[in-house]
Amino acid sequence: MDRVKSTSDEYLRERVKDLKYVKRLLLSKLHQQEVDWESVAKRGDILVSHFLSPVDVVKVAEKGIKGIIVEKGSQTSHTGIVARSVGIPMVKLPDATEVLSEGDYVLVDGHAGRVVVDPAPDEEEPQKAPVRECVAEKLPVSIYANVDFPEEAKVVDELGADGVGIFRTEYIYLVEKSWPSEDVQVEYIKRLLSFLDSDLPVTIRIADLGGDKIPLYAEHMMDELDYRGIRFFMLKESFFRTHIRAILKAFKGRELRLLVPMVSDVYEMKWTKEIVREEMNALRCRPEKVLFGAMIETPAGVIGIRSINEEVDFVSIGSNDLTGFLFGMDRECKIMDYMEPPNNMAMVECVRRVVRVCSSEKVTLCGEVARDRKYLPYLLKAGLRKLSVNPAFIPELRQWLVDYLEGSKREQPC
Ligand code: PEP
Ligand code: MG
Numbered sequence: 001m002d003r004v005k006s007t008s009d010e011y012l013r014e015r016v017k018d019l020k021y022v023k024r025l026l027l028s029k030l031h032q033q034e035v036d037w038e039s040v041a042k043r044g045d046i047l048v049s050h051f052l053s054p055v056d057v058v059k060v061a062e063k064g065i066k067g068i069i070v071e072k073g074s075q076t077s078h079t080g081i082v083a084r085s086v087g088i089p090m091v092k093l094p095d096a097t098e099v100l101s102e103g104d105y106v107l108v109d110g111h112a113g114r115v116v117v118d119p120a121p122d123e124e125e126p127q128k129a130p131v132r133e134c135v136a137e138k139l140p141v142s143i144y145a146n147v148d149f150p151e152e153a154k155v156v157d158e159l160g161a162d163g164v165g166i167f168r169t170e171y172i173y174l175v176e177k178s179w180p181s182e183d184v185q186v187e188y189i190k191r192l193l194s195f196l197d198s199d200l201p202v203t204i205r206i207a208d209l210g211g212d213k214i215p216l217y218a219e220h221m222m223d224e225l226d227y228r229g230i231r232f233f234m235l236k237e238s239f240f241r242t243h244i245r246a247i248l249k250a251f252k253g254r255e256l257r258l259l260v261p262m263v264s265d266v267y268e269m270k271w272t273k274e275i276v277r278e279e280m281n282a283l284r285c286r287p288e289k290v291l292f293g294a295m296i297e298t299p300a301g302v303i304g305i306r307s308i309n310e311e312v313d314f315v316s317i318g319s320n321d322l323t324g325f326l327f328g329m330d331r332e333c334k335i336m337d338y339m340e341p342p343n344n345m346a347m348v349e350c351v352r353r354v355v356r357v358c359s360s361e362k363v364t365l366c367g368e369v370a371r372d373r374k375y376l377p378y379l380l381k382a383g384l385r386k387l388s389v390n391p392a393f394i395p396e397l398r399q400w401l402v403d404y405l406e407g408s409k410r411e412q413p414c
Contacts, residue, residue, distance in 0.1 A: 041065050046106050048096050054082040054213065055174045058149075061086040067108030069096045069115055076320040076368050077332045078212050082171075083110075084390050085148040091115050141380070141401055144203075144388035146366060150192035155391050156200070160398070163201035165388025166259065166316060166366050167192060169243075170207040173215050179239065185246030193250065201257060203293065203316070203364075204247060206230060206240075206272070208261035212331075229262025229295075234271060244276055249285045256287035259316055264300035269311040295366075297321035302350045305357045315358050316388070317351060319367030326350070340374050348375065352382035360385045371397050377404065 005016050041047060043064030051072045052060075057079055060068070068090040073079050083090035089110025093099070100106065100117070107119040116123060144165025145156045156164060172180055172188045180188075189204065196202060209218070210228030218225060224235045233240035247258065260272050273292055280286050294301070294308050297318030301308065309315065324331045326346050327339055341348055347369060355363050364386035369375050371389045389397055 046108055048100050050097055052079050054078040054171075055215075057082045057086060057088065057090075058171070058175055061088055067091075067106075067110070069093050069100070069106070069108060071096050072332055074332050074334050076323065081146075081320075081390065082148055084392055085152055087392075139398070139401055140385065140405070142364075142386045143394055143398055143401075144201075144364060144386065145391045145394065146388050147192065147391070150188065150195065152391060153192050153195040156196060159391055159394040161391070161394055163203070164192075164196065165203055165364050165386070167202065167204045168208065169205060169247075170209055170213045173207055173209060173218075174213060176215065176217075178217050182242050182246045182249075185243065186250045189247060189250035193254070198254060201255070203257040203259050203314075204251075205259040205261055205295065206233070206247075207243060208295075230260050230268045230272060231262065234268070237275070240275060241279060244279050245283065248276070248279060248283055248287060248290075251287040252285040253288055256290045257293060257314065258290055259293040259295055259314075261295045261318075262297060262301075262321070263294040263308060264298045265304060266307040266311055269294055269308060273311065296354055297367075298325050299350075302353060305354050309358045309362075313362075315354060315363050317354055317363065317365045317367070319347065319365060319369035322350060322367070323347060323369065341378050345378070348378045348382060351379055351384055355383040364388050373400065376400070380404075 001016060001019055004012055004019065007013055041060045041063035044066050046067040046069065047060055047065050048069045049056075050070070052068065052070055057068070065088060068083060068088055070079070070090065070092055071094055073090070073092050080090060089108045091108050091110060091113055093115050096115075105118055107116040107123060109116070142162040143160075144163050145153070145159070145161040147153050147156070147164050147167045148171055153164065153167075167189075169185075169189070172185050176184070193202065206229075208229045209215070210225045210232050214222070214225050221236075225232055227235060233243070247256065258276065260269060263269060269292065276290060276292075280290065291313035292311070293314040293316055294312045295316050295318050296302060296305065296308070298321070302322070305315075320331060323329075323335060327335065329335070338344065339346075351363075351365060360383045363384065365379065365384055366388040369379075370387040371393045387397065
């Protein structure tokens with residue numbers, strides 16, 4: 001491969017990509033990474049695996065799998081996020097594939113993060129946390145829902161969410177077998193909107209492809225997909241235009257809040273806005289209004305927030321990725337206690353800076369930090385007023401906020 005790469009013949013040099021593709025394909029076949037879930041997963045099974053991709057979770061959910069045990073993964077991994085979205089308890093257990101054997105009878109308690117082998121007959125099936133009554137009183141903090149699949153939006157209203165804080169569109173691509181057409185994308189997004197009141201704010205994120213979200217049919221583009229989020233689309237403008245047209249068409253007559261993933265430089269926003277404007281002008285079916293947002297999830301985004309802010313109507317902080325990039329760690333790893341408040345305030349400082357520059361009104365925090373009680377008191381003091389979390393966590397977050405705000409009112413001297 002190195003020899004091909006260093007040849008003076010440009011045509012041959014370009015073939016390195018093909019070689020890399022063949023290498024990956026062979027390795028994945030040899031390691032049997034491409035599992036045929038159709039034949040493996042059976043309704044009611046607990047699946048034990050070294051690792052699962054987010055798409056694998058979608059596939060096994062369709063097969064009626066009841067629980068997942070993985071050796072590698074974390075709360076903030078996309079696999080974990082999707083498992084929560086499709087309502088399958090997932091627990092991480094190092095060496096699971098060695099300690100557990102086919103046919104074992106196990107209980108997976110996603111809430112407590114525990115696995116019980118051969119549970120006693122009276123061992124309780126883990127119950128979902130009871131959904132408490134939504135508090136009618138208007139909170140000074142807004143809670144939005146992170147939505148991964150259209151059907152998930154059905155509960156947004158029921159849970160009293162203030163809107164959809166982020167709709168992750170990359171699953172449009174991940175669940176298909178080839179690049180989805182414009183029409184397929186329009187229908188997918190319309191399905192989401194069909195579950196939501198027309199006046200509810202809905203933030204739709206441009207597909208954040210790359211990293212651990214690479215469709216199988218795009219694996220030969222690994223080089224380009226090293227450029228995650230908006231940077232991938234900057235290299236593949238025609239794919240981007242198709243995606244944008246689909247979003248614009250699906251939001252016909254509504255307000256569109258369009259969020260750009262992985263913004264690290266104001267140029268990425270300017271480029272996006274230009275293309276959206278061009279596509280808007282060429283369409284008859286289009287949104288009533290488009291608001292642009294930047295997802296701030298790299299240190300460069302935090303540092304460059306002043307200039308980015310001038311180009312956007314709103315900002316969303318992606319705490320999952322930002323945590324990884326701040327501490328130089330993989331999203332699949334669990335963050336160590338000493339890296340969290342009150343000991344380490346790096347994330348709190350980032351949020352404080354973004355809120356100070358952009359204003360509380362403009363900023364929403366997404367990702368798992370938005371429901372983390374170790375962070376929340378500091379973030380609220382830093383002026384953060386908008387949180388977006390997985391729908392399953394909305395009732396308990398709301399209750400925590402009510403209790404916390406009540407408590408801090410009591411603590412104030414009269
Ligand atoms: C994040 O990074 O915090 C985020 C919300 O985006 P995702 O988890 O999809 O990367
Ligand atoms: Mg992110």
